[in-house]
Amino acid sequence: MSTIHALVLTGYGLNCDHETAHALELAGAKATRVHINSLINGEVSLDDFQIMVFIGGFSWADDHGAGVIQAVRMRTHIGEALIRFIEKGNLVLGICNGFQTLVNLGLLPGFDNDYKRRSVALIANDCGNFRDDWTHLWVNPDSPCVFTKNLESIELPIRHGEGKFYAEGPTIARLIADNQMVLHYALPDGNWAQRKFPFNPNNSFVDVAGICDPTGRVFGLMPHPEAFHHPTNHPDWTRTRESLRRSGKTPEEFAPGLHIFKNGVDYLS
Numbered sequence: 001m002s003t004i005h006a007l008v009l010t011g012y013g014l015n016c017d018h019e020t021a022h023a024l025e026l027a028g029a030k031a032t033r034v035h036i037n038s039l040i041n042g043e044v045s046l047d048d049f050q051i052m053v054f055i056g057g058f059s060w061a062d063d064h065g066a067g068v069i070q071a072v073r074m075r076t077h078i079g080e081a082l083i084r085f086i087e088k089g090n091l092v093l094g095i096c097n098g099f100q101t102l103v104n105l106g107l108l109p110g111f112d113n114d115y116k117r118r119s120v121a122l123i124a125n126d127c128g129n130f131r132d133d134w135t136h137l138w139v140n141p142d143s144p145c146v147f148t149k150n151l152e153s154i155e156l157p158i159r160h161g162e163g164k165f166y167a168e169g170p171t172i173a174r175l176i177a178d179n180q181m182v183l184h185y186a187l188p189d190g191n192w193a194q195r196k197f198p199f200n201p202n203n204s205f206v207d208v209a210g211i212c213d214p215t216g217r218v219f220g221l222m223p224h225p226e227a228f229h230h231p232t233n234h235p236d237w238t239r240t241r242e243s244l245r246r247s248g249k250t251p252e253e254f255a256p257g258l259h260i261f262k263n264g265v266d267y268l269s
Helices: 018-027 036-040 068-087 099-107 169-177 237-248 254-267
Strands: 003-012 030-035 051-053 091-095 121-123 131-139 154-158 164-166 183-185 210-214 216-222
Touching: 003 018, 018 030, 018 051, 018 254, 036 068, 036 091, 036 154, 051 099, 051 254, 068 091, 068 099, 091 099, 091 254, 099 121, 099 216, 154 254, 164 210, 183 216
Parallel strands: 003 030, 003 051, 051 091, 091 216
Antiparallel strands: 121 164, 131 154, 131 183, 183 210, 210 216
């Protein structure tokens, strides 16, 4: 039985909870799906967990903006508890709608240990529509992010309508200087997309697909790692498997998405 307990947040339009919990279990954690109301009314305590995952979906139908209502509700009722959870050395992961919620809460970027100030945003895709596609990603090797340790160029699927990362110049400069930009949309050859569509699917500034706080323990990303927890999740998995076999290589047991969860569990183990 794992001693690492992970909370997977559910409720009010959120989805991907079963896939996320499954990926965490495969990574070695004990995952529990918890409704947001159970946290707010005290039925479930954050003190019983070491990892908290804000999952994807459309919380409150993205009314007033993606992740806005969820962020307001959580800040109002358990905002201080969330900050204490981080200060104890625990991990927070926000995926897609979860990433949007983290920036609305102010948990990211977390400059100067300030987890209340909102300084970045995720806004509507420049293409004007919802994008459901696979993306190439460049992983910053100098980032303090504990979830991306030993990862380089990876592929993960995206599915969002408000994923364009936006911030003012000084904030962008600080994120770059402090290596808090963790993931960048890339071309198939691994180089940054340079905001070329569809490789950068939303026209994010600096091709940003994910950022972390200064500690590397709070991480938000638009792509879905839980949707690539096994090699067969990829649409080209049969071609990749055969290509590896013909070159005398053994197909990987774990997909890149699962490595993200496993890095989190291993960090706490």
